[in-house]
Amino acid sequence: MFEKRDSWLIRINGIVQGVGFRPFVYNLAEKYGLKGFVLNNTEGVTIRVEGKSCSVEAFLQEVRTNPPPLAQISRISNERSEFQDFKEFSVEKSTASDKRTTFIPPDTGVCAECLREFFDDGDRRFHYPFITCTHCGPRFSIIEDIPYDRETTAMKVFPLCDDCQKEYDLPPDRRFHTEPTACGTCGPRLSLLDRDRKLISDDTDNIARQTVEYLKDGKILAIKGVGGFHLAVDATNDEAVDLLRERKRRPFKPFALMSGSLDTIESFLHISPKETEMLLSKERPIVILKETKPLVSRSVAPELTFLGVMLPYTPFQHLLFANDPSLVLVMTSGNISEEPIVCGNDEAFDKLGHIADYFVNFDRDIVAQSDDSVLFAVDEEPYVIRRAKGFVPVPVMSSPTLRHILATGADLKNNFAIAKDNVIIQSQYIGDLESPLTAGVYRSTLEHFEKIFAVKPEIVVSDMHPNYFSSAIAAEYEQMGLKRIRVQHHHAHIASVLEDRQIDEKVIGIAFDGTGYGLDGRIWGGEFLIADRNSFARAAHFSYFPLPGGEKAIKEVWRIGLALLYNTFGKDLYPGNPKRAMIVQLLEKNLNSPLCCSVGRLFDGISAILGVSESVSTEAEAAQKLEELALAGKKELPLSPILPVGDELVIDNSFIVRQVVEWLQKGEEPADIARGFHKLLANTTVNTAEILRNRYQLSRVALSGGVFHNRFLLHLIMKGLAKKNFKILTPRDTPFNDGCMALGQIVVAKAMLASI
Ligand code: ZN
Ligand code: ZN
Ligand code: FE
Numbered sequence: 001m002f003e004k005r006d007s008w009l010i011r012i013n014g015i016v017q018g019v020g021f022r023p024f025v026y027n028l029a030e031k032y033g034l035k036g037f038v039l040n041n042t043e044g045v046t047i048r049v050e051g052k053s054c055s056v057e058a059f060l061q062e063v064r065t066n067p068p069p070l071a072q073i074s075r076i077s078n079e080r081s082e083f084q085d086f087k088e089f090s091v092e093k094s095t096a097s098d099k100r101t102t103f104i105p106p107d108t109g110v111c112a113e114c115l116r117e118f119f120d121d122g123d124r125r126f127h128y129p130f131i132t133c134t135h136c137g138p139r140f141s142i143i144e145d146i147p148y149d150r151e152t153t154a155m156k157v158f159p160l161c162d163d164c165q166k167e168y169d170l171p172p173d174r175r176f177h178t179e180p181t182a183c184g185t186c187g188p189r190l191s192l193l194d195r196d197r198k199l200i201s202d203d204t205d206n207i208a209r210q211t212v213e214y215l216k217d218g219k220i221l222a223i224k225g226v227g228g229f230h231l232a233v234d235a236t237n238d239e240a241v242d243l244l245r246e247r248k249r250r251p252f253k254p255f256a257l258m259s260g261s262l263d264t265i266e267s268f269l270h271i272s273p274k275e276t277e278m279l280l281s282k283e284r285p286i287v288i289l290k291e292t293k294p295l296v297s298r299s300v301a302p303e304l305t306f307l308g309v310m311l312p313y314t315p316f317q318h319l320l321f322a323n324d325p326s327l328v329l330v331m332t333s334g335n336i337s338e339e340p341i342v343c344g345n346d347e348a349f350d351k352l353g354h355i356a357d358y359f360v361n362f363d364r365d366i367v368a369q370s371d372d373s374v375l376f377a378v379d380e381e382p383y384v385i386r387r388a389k390g391f392v393p394v395p396v397m398s399s400p401t402l403r404h405i406l407a408t409g410a411d412l413k414n415n416f417a418i419a420k421d422n423v424i425i426q427s428q429y430i431g432d433l434e435s436p437l438t439a440g441v442y443r444s445t446l447e448h449f450e451k452i453f454a455v456k457p458e459i460v461v462s463d464m465h466p467n468y469f470s471s472a473i474a475a476e477y478e479q480m481g482l483k484r485i486r487v488q489h490h491h492a493h494i495a496s497v498l499e500d501r502q503i504d505e506k507v508i509g510i511a512f513d514g515t516g517y518g519l520d521g522r523i524w525g526g527e528f529l530i531a532d533r534n535s536f537a538r539a540a541h542f543s544y545f546p547l548p549g550g551e552k553a554i555k556e557v558w559r560i561g562l563a564l565l566y567n568t569f570g571k572d573l574y575p576g577n578p579k580r581a582m583i584v585q586l587l588e589k590n591l592n593s594p595l596c597c598s599v600g601r602l603f604d605g606i607s608a609i610l611g612v613s614e615s616v617s618t619e620a621e622a623a624q625k626l627e628e629l630a631l632a633g634k635k636e637l638p639l640s641p642i643l644p645v646g647d648e649l650v651i652d653n654s655f656i657v658r659q660v661v662e663w664l665q666k667g668e669e670p671a672d673i674a675r676g677f678h679k680l681l682a683n684t685t686v687n688t689a690e691i692l693r694n695r696y697q698l699s700r701v702a703l704s705g706g707v708f709h710n711r712f713l714l715h716l717i718m719k720g721l722a723k724k725n726f727k728i729l730t731p732r733d734t735p736f737n738d739g740c741m742a743l744g745q746i747v748v749a750k751a752m753l754a755s756i
Pocket of ligand 1: 111112115134136
């Protein structure tokens with residue numbers, strides 16, 4: 001009987017190289033008895049198949065619906081092609097061309113199959129700490145250049161042994177063309193050293209055993225991971241955690257934890273189904289969870305009951321927990337204070353030598369540094385705080401651009417982004433650019449991105465802030481003749497949400513953050529914008545208040561508290577206190593007291609008025625403590641509604657301050673007042689959104705800004721808006737905080753260019 005036969009040419013774009021796509025296609029073709037070939041080229045993967053129509057259909061269907069775990073298909077096109085009567089299905093040599101792919105896979109945790117082999121004493125990779133396959137392991141962190149093959153990665157100095165080569169060459173094998181594949185014979189090796197670089201052991205089992213012993217003994221270990229070194233201590237050991245804080249010069253900012261299993265985590269933290277999913281995801285992020293039992297040292301997160309925790313993702317980390325399943329470790333980025341994460345071997349001893357007692361090191365370089373990513377969930381919706389390992393450099397699919405664009409981001413929680421063709425690629429979280437070392441990493445990472453993504457910026461976008469380091473970088477490009485576009489900070493915030501959620505319409509954008517340079521030169525951060533990608537109007541904002549001493553007030557938040565009180569009640573509030581009198585003088589004479597209207601600073605001030613924070617070591621500290629306090633509040637204090645007034649609506653902060661002081665004078669509990677403050681703020685926000693809905697006939701609200709990392713406030717505002725039937729947009733793959741700046745800047749610039 002004659003059977004209908006088909007011949008197709010299939011092109012696939014997306015993250016399809018270095019993720020086992022070719023062996024997957026090969027095995028699938030075998031399964032359906034198809035002939036033809038598959039090859040990688042600079043555009044992605046190209047497949048030719050011939051065979052029975054129904055088999056070809058089924059083949060295509062499975063390519064679409066069941067690709068390898070790390071693959072991300074952005075586009076599949078197929079067309080009929082001339083019948084060539086292939087005799088077999090083969091994997092062809094890759095073709096070279098000068099166009100480079102914009103898809104580089106991110107780093108992911110070791111997969112279940114590799115882990116099974118890792119713990120199988122009959123397997124040739126038993127306890128080999130660099131076991132990997134086409135479905136897992138390091139990628140972005142070891143790629144030096146493109147096209148992606150072993151010679152352009154940090155694996156180039158480890159030639160494959162015969163056994164590994166065989167697997168590498170065999171299309172059906174799970175390690176077919178797995179560039180980072182290795183074994184104990186040919187691959188990288190671990191070593192355990194003391195801080196004077198004296199070798200203690202180079203046997204993996206010994207190292208794991210010894211490491212666990214040191215940790216239980218209260219020692220600090222520097223352990224090389226995927227994107228850099230971690231500093232590890234036993235999280236249940238107060239002295240060890242305190243010592244780490246002291247040596248790292250980090251008094252408040254919480255340390256991340258690592259536990260061996262969900263069971264261990266569940267023994268002291270609450271995990272929801274969504275949070276479980278996030279913990280187990282291949283990106284293996286840090287997930288912020290609520291503490292239920294005091295298992296770990298208070299010093300892990302002083303005064304906070306939300307702790308960041310992750311599951312192990314490197315084989316060596318798994319081995320540590322196999323040695324002691326009950327272990328709970330602090331695993332914090334290996335750096336000092338706000339400096340970038342350390343990833344070089346020599347650098348590790350230089351920089352961490354006075355922090356760590358011992359080093360677990362290996363002889364493969366980390367090409368691209370990255371921290372662990374941080375996520376949290378509110379009402380079972382996941383949100384990103386820090387986008388780095390596991391997520392970078394997965395691109396955002398966007399409208400096409402003819403010219404390459406670079407957005408330099410903002411100076412806090414910085415990353416940058418590039419746009420070419422129809423993608424936007426964001427760099428990993430780089431950090432706060434105040435530190436010259438971080439600025440250095442910014443430059444080298446930018447250079448690396450320009451190389452691996454073959455980008456030559458033709459347009460540069462920056463914040464409007466005149467004194468940002470990121471603005472200075474943009475100015476350098478401008479001097480080289482590039483067109484420069486400046487984007488207002490909060491417009492970029494809202495635009496990033498529109499892009500993240502692929503919405504193309506005007507919205508009520510609510511941007512609450514700590515600092516953003518406003519069009520009037522003042523510090524904005526309590527903004528209601530009517531915005532689309534292209535333009536915005538400031539429709540409402542919180543009222544201005546002075547920051548006595550400028551930058552100094554951001555650390556010494558009591559100054560902000562005093563300024564709010566001064567603004568509300570006048571100067572006679574603190575007679576006789578010389579420190580405070582000095583500030584009142586600054587305020588009276590209007591000296592060095594820049595005006596701001598940011599909700600982040602309002603949180604600082606209220607926190608100070610309630611006596612929760614006097615001064616802080618990190619930006620969000622006062623607000624985090626106030627949130628903690630609010631969650632402990634039980635009593636519902638009566639709220640008088642606050643409505644904004646004016647053409648450009650202004651929410652008068654003095655109503656909020658008055659209300660808080662009234663509660664204080666009535667002798668209400670600080671926790672109840674903190675709770676009342678959150679509710680008052682949420683109500684005011686929803687009220688303002690309602691007025692704007694009526695004024696502008698818009699019912700979609702987009703939320704952005706670091707203030708929304710306050711989960712209680714986020715919950716209240718989301719609930720309030722939903723109750724009033726607003727359509728709510730929150731970012732899914734982009735942080736609320738300034739980690740969204742670069743994306744937002746690019747999006748605005750693209751819209752502006754398109755509208756010219
Ligand atoms: Zn694997
Ligand atoms: Zn080998
Ligand atoms: Fe911001």
